[in-house]
Amino acid sequence: MSKNISISINGFPVEIEKGKTILEAAESQGITIPTLCYHKDLCVAGNCRVCVVEIAGQTRLSAACATPCEEGMEILTNSLKVRNSRKHIIELLLSEHNADCTKCYRNGNCELQKLSSEYKIMTQDFIELVPLKKYSVDMYSPSIMKDDSKCIRCQRCVRTCAELQGVNALTVAHKGDEMKITTFFEKHMRDVVCTNCGQCVNHCPTGALVEKNYIEEVWEAIADANKHVVVQTAPAVRVGLGEELGLEPGTRVTGKMVAALKRLGFDAVLDTDFTADLTILEEGTELLTRLKKALVDKDKTVKLPMATSCSPGWIKYIEHLYPEYLDNLSTCKSPQQMFGALAKTYYAKARNIQPENIISVSIMPCTAKKFEAFRPEMHDSGYRDVDYVLTTRELAILIKQAGLDFNKLEPVKYDRLMGESTGAGVIFGATGGVMEAALRTAYELVTGRDVPFKNLNIEPVRGMEGIKEASIKIEKPLKKWAFLDGVELKCAVSHGLVNAKTIMEALKSGKANYHFIEFMACPGGCLGGGGQPIPTNSEIRKKRADAIYAEDGDLPLRKSHENPEVQKLYKDFLKEPLSDISHHLLHTKYTKREHY
Amino acid sequence: MNPIKSLIKDMTKKHGKTRESLLPIMQAVVEKEKYLSEYSMIEIARQVDIPAAEVYGTATFYSFIETKPTGRYIIRICKTITCAMKGKNQVLFAIQNMLKIKLGETTPDNRFTLLETNCLGWCHKAPAMMINDEVFTELTPEKVRDILTSYMKMSQINVN
Numbered sequence: 001m002s003k004n005i006s007i008s009i010n011g012f013p014v015e016i017e018k019g020k021t022i023l024e025a026a027e028s029q030g031i032t033i034p035t036l037c038y039h040k041d042l043c044v045a046g047n048c049r050v051c052v053v054e055i056a057g058q059t060r061l062s063a064a065c066a067t068p069c070e071e072g073m074e075i076l077t078n079s080l081k082v083r084n085s086r087k088h089i090i091e092l093l094l095s096e097h098n099a100d101c102t103k104c105y106r107n108g109n110c111e112l113q114k115l116s117s118e119y120k121i122m123t124q125d126f127i128e129l130v131p132l133k134k135y136s137v138d139m140y141s142p143s144i145m146k147d148d149s150k151c152i153r154c155q156r157c158v159r160t161c162a163e164l165q166g167v168n169a170l171t172v173a174h175k176g177d178e179m180k181i182t183t184f185f186e187k188h189m190r191d192v193v194c195t196n197c198g199q200c201v202n203h204c205p206t207g208a209l210v211e212k213n214y215i216e217e218v219w220e221a222i223a224d225a226n227k228h229v230v231v232q233t234a235p236a237v238r239v240g241l242g243e244e245l246g247l248e249p250g251t252r253v254t255g256k257m258v259a260a261l262k263r264l265g266f267d268a269v270l271d272t273d274f275t276a277d278l279t280i281l282e283e284g285t286e287l288l289t290r291l292k293k294a295l296v297d298k299d300k301t302v303k304l305p306m307a308t309s310c311s312p313g314w315i316k317y318i319e320h321l322y323p324e325y326l327d328n329l330s331t332c333k334s335p336q337q338m339f340g341a342l343a344k345t346y347y348a349k350a351r352n353i354q355p356e357n358i359i360s361v362s363i364m365p366c367t368a369k370k371f372e373a374f375r376p377e378m379h380d381s382g383y384r385d386v387d388y389v390l391t392t393r394e395l396a397i398l399i400k401q402a403g404l405d406f407n408k409l410e411p412v413k414y415d416r417l418m419g420e421s422t423g424a425g426v427i428f429g430a431t432g433g434v435m436e437a438a439l440r441t442a443y444e445l446v447t448g449r450d451v452p453f454k455n456l457n458i459e460p461v462r463g464m465e466g467i468k469e470a471s472i473k474i475e476k477p478l479k480k481w482a483f484l485d486g487v488e489l490k491c492a493v494s495h496g497l498v499n500a501k502t503i504m505e506a507l508k509s510g511k512a513n514y515h516f517i518e519f520m521a522c523p524g525g526c527l528g529g530g531g532q533p534i535p536t537n538s539e540i541r542k543k544r545a546d547a548i549y550a551e552d553g554d555l556p557l558r559k560s561h562e563n564p565e566v567q568k569l570y571k572d573f574l575k576e577p578l579s580d581i582s583h584h585l586l587h588t589k590y591t592k593r594e595h596y
Numbered sequence: 597m598n599p600i601k602s603l604i605k606d607m608t609k610k611h612g613k614t615r616e617s618l619l620p621i622m623q624a625v626v627e628k629e630k631y632l633s634e635y636s637m638i639e640i641a642r643q644v645d646i647p648a649a650e651v652y653g654t655a656t657f658y659s660f661i662e663t664k665p666t667g668r669y670i671i672r673i674c675k676t677i678t679c680a681m682k683g684k685n686q687v688l689f690a691i692q693n694m695l696k697i698k699l700g701e702t703t704p705d706n707r708f709t710l711l712e713t714n715c716l717g718w719c720h721k722a723p724a725m726m727i728n729d730e731v732f733t734e735l736t737p738e739k740v741r742d743i744l745t746s747y748m749k750m751s752q753i754n755v756n
Contacts, residue, residue: 168647173656184648185634185663192649596638596648 007073022053022064026077033077034086034115036093036205037154038065040537041523042163048154049089050115054079061085087119095126097206098135098149104207109534111205112152129177141189142374143196143212143367151181151208157200164523166498167317169194181208184596193320193596195497197313197521198367198391198530211367211531214388215397221359221388222265229359230347231266232339232418233257235273235429236365236526237392239547243533243540244396245406250543252551255411260399261363262412268351270418272362273425275335275342276437278569279310280424280560282586283332283434284442285577287516288481296483303327305492305507305514308434310334312372313521313530315590317497322504323592331587335428336362336369337378339418340385341585346573347418355381361388363395365429365529368521380585391531420565423456423552430548431495431525432461432468435518439472439491440559446474446481456558462549464524464542466499467492469514490514496523601639603628608643618644618654622661630670631662659713667702669747672713672726679723683736687723690737694744707748 037048046066056074135149242251344355427433506512524541611617718724721733
């Protein structure tokens with residue numbers, strides 16, 4: 001049991017658990033202390049100083065985020081001294097900040113703007129330093145833009161890249177007034193180990209790091225009467241979008257989102273969940289084929305464990321840091337790219353539309369998907385498979401620009417042909433979801449029975465633990481899969497690239513013994529993606545995950561292979577999983593990249 | 597093996613694969629090459645097994661670690677207030693006139709690089725500057741011309 005201590009905040013007595021910071025103590029009393037460098041996902045930095053408070057008996061002010069409460073402490077969070085200091089700190093930050101707020105992408109959702117509005121910073125008492133600085137903007141990456149003139153050097157991005165992702169693409173360089181956040185040798189983001197995951201964007205308090213937006217391009221496509229614009233929506237978007245439109249975290253807005261997309265003028269509103277189901281059939285078959293080759297044919301060239309390939313952040317990570325394991329990756333494209341390739345082939349044919357007249361847009365919780373769509377190999381339909389990728393946040397901007405009252409929209413269903421999905425497709429949006437979906441299908445394929453878990457809910461792979469492990473013993477398989485009798489299928493699930501590193505190092509040293517591993521670049525999986533609403537933190541991720549699993553539970557079909565549209569797709573077009581045509585359209589290869 | 601690569605390897609063996617060993621390894625490279633190239637930094641990152649961005653961040657933090665090629669003699673003139681009040685600007689003009697380069701530049705013959713530095717701790721004998729590891733104080737335009745002339749002669753002899 002932890003001990004409680006007595007302190008006072010603004011003259012009122014407070015009992016608080018020992019070890020809590022002043023910031024946490026104040027929060028428990030409903031008192032907000034402003035913060036900038038502090039983020040619940042990250043370690044304490046204490047460098048921005050806006051959270052300063054006065055402690056009786058101490059002449060210097062203390063940072064509330066970095067100071068633990070002590071017995072008898074008398075804290076003032078709103079004394080004149082505190083207020084004046086805080087105001088000066090904000091003014092000093094603004095003196096170096098390019099405050100062209102009306103032209104800023106984060107206008108209206110910027111923590112610095114909010115603070116200066118709250119503290120009514122109306123004058124400029126300090127010398128404006130912006131014109132004297134040699135700030136630069138990096139807009140070469142297809143995913144992320146970095147504008148140093150908006151940066152307040154809180155280093156949330158640096159901590160995110162190091163602590164959550166273990167990538168360390170960003171660093172603090174130089175010192176004093178020349179200090180800046182940059183990459184190795186101040187190269188462009190596209191030229192360093194950056195995975196484009198966008199977690200830095202999601203954690204940035206200002207407009208210094210934002211996604212590259214394709215809003216105008218999409219509007220233009222919609223306005224072009226000669227173009228048939230199809231849109232696909234990723235699983236995690238339906239549990240995040242509401243937050244950008246004023247709803248509580250964890251609100252499920254699937255039907256409203258589809259209604260909104262139709263009103264925006266998209267010609268067909270389809271679902272990435274459909275290709276998520278398709279991914280399961282391709283990837284599940286690939287896994288079983290690999291197992292057969294390894295266990296029966298004793299083929300030494302077959303690489304196990306097989307790793308999932310849905311997360312483009314993870315793909316770029318392994319390409320940079322563990323290229324010797326590229327053959328372990330499933331050759332399946334991500335659901336987004338499978339969808340893109342099918343939209344301009346299968347869909348175009350069925351709808352009798354020339355593929356060159358199709359514009360394929362996807363709504364993703366992800367910034368790395370923008371990079372993925374740009375990859376040179378993603379042209380298997382003969383055209384660019386996915387033309388534009390918008391984040392959840394960008395979709396919210398489209399909805400606001402169109403003047404739609406989101407809450408008043410009546411929920412509608414996805415269009416047919418590539419719009420049908422199962423619960424297995426939806427859970428792709430949460431960490432462990434791909435694994436769970438794959439196991440539901442693979443187990444049934446092999447044994448003819450449901451996975452031995454209550455209500456098909458494979459609880460061991462759910463939840464927010466960094467690395468989860470599960471094993472399923474295969475008993476009494478069907479004749480075709482007799483070689484799997486008694487095999488214990490060992491699986492692991494990791495989310496957040498820092499955990500991917502742990503698994504990869506374990507594989508390298510021979511300590512890990514898995515058959516199948518799911519890797520997601522972002523904490524919580526796609527629902528915590530870099531393109532999701534800001535803020536995102538563990539509390540919010542949990543709520544979005546609950547919403548995803550609720551969505552799964554409510555769907556009539558919950559196993560990918562039961563998806564009637566997927567069955568039809570195989571019957572009419574692809575023939576069978578891993579057929580020649582599916583190899584051509586749905587599978588890909590990977591590129592070794594520089595480690596540094 | 598590339599001499600810098602083997603130097604970094606030896607230094608890593610000596611100091612260990614920890615973040616603390618970063619500075620002595622970087623100093624050893626700088627001693628040899630006068631600056632830390634992109635190649636050296638990647639090699640250090642690889643040997644010490646830390647991210648390259650972190651090596652760059654650490655290198656740029658320190659005034660005495662250069663990340664661009666420099667001349668044989670690095671002139672570092674103190675930019676802080678005491679030296680400024682005691683006539684550092686006149687000294688700087690004299691150097692720039694004599695070497696025909698501006699701050700941050702290197703002479704075409706790669707002999708001199710002119711840089712500014714933070715306080716050298718010689719405020720009582722300001723203005724001060726360093727050429728490589730040697731400190732010169734109570735500078736005047738005349739004095740600095742003499743100093744540079746002697747360096748020019750010295751490098752002439754060494755070249756020949």
